[in-house]
Amino acid sequence: MKLYRIKKSNIDRKGRGLYANKNIKAGTRIIDYVGNIITKKQTEKSEKFDNSKPIYLFNLNKKYDLDGDVSWNTARLINHSCSNNCDYEGKSLSLWVVAIRDIKKGEELTCDYGFAYDSDYKQFPCNCGSKKCVGFIVREGSRWRINKKLKKIYALNK
Numbered sequence: 001m002k003l004y005r006i007k008k009s010n011i012d013r014k015g016r017g018l019y020a021n022k023n024i025k026a027g028t029r030i031i032d033y034v035g036n037i038i039t040k041k042q043t044e045k046s047e048k049f050d051n052s053k054p055i056y057l058f059n060l061n062k063k064y065d066l067d068g069d070v071s072w073n074t075a076r077l078i079n080h081s082c083s084n085n086c087d088y089e090g091k092s093l094s095l096w097v098v099a100i101r102d103i104k105k106g107e108e109l110t111c112d113y114g115f116a117y118d119s120d121y122k123q124f125p126c127n128c129g130s131k132k133c134v135g136f137i138v139r140e141g142s143r144w145r146i147n148k149k150l151k152k153i154y155a156l157n158k
């Protein structure tokens with residue numbers, strides 16, 4: 001039995017997500033993240049990654065990226081959450097998704113997309129609904145910057 005199934009997502013209302021099909025223990029490898037392995041040069045040249053779909057692009061090493069925006073990559077359906085229960089793991093040119101805590105049957109599987117903070121973060125709003133949500137898809141280490149910014153705006157408006 002597969003550990004996940006595809007369902008309409010609660011996070012990405014317009015799209016689908018992956019849901020736990022049974023209780024999953026922390027550390028379990030759930031699904032492989034597959035796609036086309038391309039060189040950094042191809043990434044640079046391709047208009048596809050000019051901002052529209054960077055969320056499916058993974059940095060594998062100095063030379064290669066993985067373009068996960070392909071129909072056979074079911075793992076691309078996993079949505080971002082600010083309190084994610086899964087994470088990406090990899091070795092050489094392979095990537096997979098692993099549970100980082102115990103997950104209950106029926107929970108939506110979520111990852112941290114790991115976008116760096118930059119001026120463009122506003123084009124990726126986050127609707128994960130978690131208490132920790134900062135409103136945008138930004139990797140955990142950078143979220144404090146946004147919190148700080150919001151606090152500043154709040155202070156100015158008071």
Ligand SMILES: [Zn+2]
Pocket residue numbers: 081082083126127128129130132133134135136
């Ligand atoms: Zn969020």
